[in-house]
Amino acid sequence: MTPDPIRLTSLAHGGGCGCKLSPAVLRQILATTPAAAAFPNLMVGAETSDDAAVWRLNDSQALVATTDFFTPVVDDPFDFGRIAATNAISDVYAMGATPILALALVGMPVDRLPIESIQAILAGGASVCAAAGIPVAGGHSIDSAEPIYGLVALGLAHPDKILTNRTAQAGDLLVLTKALGVGVLSAGFKQDRLAPGDYEALIATTTQLNRFGADLSDRAGVHAATDVTGFGLVGHTLEICRGSGLAADLFADAPAWVQGAQALAQAGVRTGASGRNWASYGEAVETPVGFAEWRRDLLCDPQTSGGLLIAVAPDCAETLVDQARAAGFGATRIVGRLRQGAPGVRILDQAA
Template sequence: MSDFSLAPVRLTALAHGGGCGCKLSPAVLREILAQSPAAGVFPNLMVGTETSDDAAVWRLNDSQALVATTDFFMPMVDDPFDFGRIAATNALSDVYAMGATPIFALAIVGMPIGKLSVETIGKVLEGGAAVCAAAGIPIAGGHSIDSVEPIYGLVALGLVHPEKVLANRTARAGDVLILTKPLGVGVLSAAFKQGRLDDAGYAALISSTTELNTLGARLPDIAGVHAVTDVTGFGLLGHALEMARGSGVAIEVDADAPVCLPSSAALAEAGVRTGASVRNWAAYGGAVTLTPGFADWQRDLLTDPQTSGGLLIAVAEDQAKEVLDLAKSLGFVHARPVGRVIEGPAGVTVTQRP
């Protein structure tokens, strides 16, 4: 019997999690990395695992550094083409977050053969290839396995000048924090799985998660940009905390500042959330100070896993407008200042307007 005769199946029904919500808990990941053997001394390794940065960086010569990363996950939507697009956009984000320009990618494919048709699997790969084409790069190879759950992602490679690498460990006291995309991706994906997401909400979810963070490759040209990371599986608070710890500074986040995707706040207030947002808070909540009376649903949005989320940029206050203007000229219309970097012990404080 041809696999084209296989009964249609929802991709999300084959996966126990989806998107960046599949990531290991920050606490579990830190424990695993702490037990891993040291990489040794490699003079050309500019960025490794020390500060949980977005990608590895290897100096090739005086004018080029190679940025390398990999990212893959299980589906958060049922449309195979959209799944491929989201996964590829998310993987390339780590290259952009380091200030680099992608040069090519390799595909990572794990599919339950016998449950999904060749046509469906082909649509996943087609979606990933479409995003890479939009980024101006080829998918030059990859690897595939027969997997119990559907998995797709990329190994993404890029180039940047060694003196223009953007890391998460170089934020400075006095910097303004800018976030370029809305929050609420995890909430909307949870609502989708529960059959509670309307067409407008789904369109907003796809639009946000398939928007390439090309802004990142332009940021090294702005001298006041000191540190960058992308906000993904650990939520805004988790990635802000990684920046604070890596930079040895304190970070204040204005809870009312980030834009939220349509209906995500109302859904969060109604109790819609992902298991990952709960795990995130359990993992790092001890290093976050919340304003008294802060509602659980508001916290859930700040710990919400952001598949293919925005860039979190630490920039000198006098050049924040330049970053915002550039972001908006590239289509990041929801870019906003969401906090500040201050002197103090590494940690995050969440403030709320009166």
């Protein structure tokens, strides 16, 4: 008899971007990290929670460097590799850069996981890199207690075209290019509660490369961008607010939702990370009276390989939405706006 395949998710305490450190813990850890101001060619560091570091190479080129890795969010090894690689490369696109190279980061319990499964994880990641037009040129591996996979991703952009959290403007509208609910769906998957088609919807959104970001800075009215991952829509909106010194309104019903996510959330399915997220930044968020907890959870839901969150001038927002949809991001929506005020997020039941 062939033994039953090992469920990757059973080997990890968390999964995907839901296993990130909470925003509050991360801020405490980084509070004593020395600033990198002594390096004049470092254009973007850790100060404003941007998606990648940026180093000016010359007057026409800047190197964008990032790394991302996590434990399994699904059981299929090939799909896990694809999701992790798509998520890592997204940080390059979110800075307005074009990826050029990747290095693999691999930690595997080699005494518990078959070699064939590890090979499939790496093959999944390599397939995404090939789709992005870049090589996996090397990497590093260790024997670890839990399966861990991800990439170092490098990209190039013009120094004048880097997109960060710092340059959003009051009055900008916030455009989100993917549906929300990945964390809830991954929790439902672990509980065997996904309805027919839900898993396929989960895989489709988490393996869609955010290549729309590569030329974002050339699109009219775009001022800033990030991608929505482990801190949820609210958390990553708050990063833009803090980086740019602005406040934001989020329209609670505006985002698209991955198939099955709302039903699962209403049924009480949630991730531990959504609660940690709220505990970390809830004091900076204003919610409507009587706002249902499940709706709040969805807006704090950790996204693995989520969409781009783009700050764009209001007269250019609809055009940008149309461009994103034409590029294959059919779930693109206007989900909020930025305004003058102390950094913070106000959730509205409807656009006002």
